[in-house]
Amino acid sequence: MNITVNRQACCSQDDQIGPLEIKYSIEVDSTFSLLVDEIIKSLFLQFSSSHNRIMGEVDGIELVEIFSPHSVNVRQPEFKVNPNMRVVDVLGAKALVFNFRNV
Numbered sequence: 001m002n003i004t005v006n007r008q009a010c011c012s013q014d015d016q017i018g019p020l021e022i023k024y025s026i027e028v029d030s031t032f033s034l035l036v037d038e039i040i041k042s043l044f045l046q047f048s049s050s051h052n053r054i055m056g057e058v059d060g061i062e063l064v065e066i067f068s069p070h071s072v073n074v075r076q077p078e079f080k081v082n083p084n085m086r087v088v089d090v091l092g093a094k095a096l097v098f099n100f101r102n103v
Contacts, residue, residue, distance in 0.1 A: 005095065006095055054099065058091055
């Protein structure tokens with residue numbers, strides 16, 4: 001199963017260099033937490049000192065908040081939905097979009 005993930009740039013340089021979209025290939029029965037772990041491990045999400053947490057959403061519905069791994073107190077992702085749900089049940093066929101909401 002291919003999942004498209006988009007992200008907002010954390011600064012103008014990031015906007016120019018990108019990439020701002022990536023595809024992840026996961027098993028059909030994969031959990032949402034597994035997808036989030038893959039996104040974090042891939043270092044696709046970018047952060048800055050002023051943009052240190054980012055919200056994963058579908059159609060404006062908040063699903064997970066991910067925090068910068070470079071902050072003093074590294075925090076685990078905060079899931080707004082059950083992390084053990086299957087990705088297909090959380091996203092359907094839609095892209096997961098990460099936006100900075102707390103800037």
